[in-house]
Amino acid sequence: MGTPKYHRVLLKLSGEALLGDQKFGISPSYVRYLAEEIRKVREVGAQVAVVIGGGNFMRGAAVAEHGIDRATADYMGMLAMVINALALRSQLEAVGVETRVQTALAMNEVAEPYIRLRAISHLEKGRVVIFAAGTGNPFFTSDTAAALRAAEVGAEVILMGKNAVDGVYDSDPKLNKNAKKYDQIGYREMLEKRLGVMDATAAALAEERALPIIVFDNAQADAMVRAVMGESVGTLVHVGG
Secondary structure, three states: OOOOOEEEEEEEHHHHHOOOOOHHHHHHHHHHHHHHHHHHHHOOEEEEEEEEOOOOOOHHHHHHHOOOOOOHHHHHHHHHHHHHHHHHHHHHHHOOOEEEEEEOOOOOOOOOOOHHHHHHHHHHHEOOOOOOOOOOOOOOOOHHHHHHHHHHHOOOOOOOOOOOOOOEEEOOOOOOOOOOOOOOEHHHHHOOOOOOOOHHHHHHHHHHHOOOEEEEEOOOOOOHHHHOOOOOOOOOEEEEO
């Protein structure tokens, strides 16, 4: 397929990406599909780091609305992210992709602690690295963790996988059949129009580091590897505009 345009990428998946056709938890078959898609990216020579949310089990902000204090709720969400990371690691290893999980919360029995230089070393050796438990701090989303880790390990792009949405639209395409899709959009315009791609903290960090983001549909086979090769896939969010 040639040489990839991006040699080191950070893949951001929502927890809901692991649901498949389920309403709660993890679909092993769909996680296997995601592992195969990541394997394709590795096979073209790109290095892959991953951040996964925990929304298929719980969201801290939502739990906090029901009487659990916000910090505790966010830590519960971080544990859900670790569960998802372990599930993805298992399926990646099953398809022949050597993988390491690093957590922002210490849990040495199940994963390595997050150490930036060790993560970079894993990537250089061709291993996929999954960053779990967000930033390790409450009040920050997995989007912010993705932007932070991408900056720390020197990723050239953030690939933001969405569920059944193939890019950024001016309104919800599931509710408005006339919604307009953007091929490209600047960070400022995205925030001003409140398009809900990612939270403001994450967007500010990515913009400051001049990190482009490609928003694509997880369910489109080969979309991930095509984006890494530089083909036009989904929506490109960039600095400027």
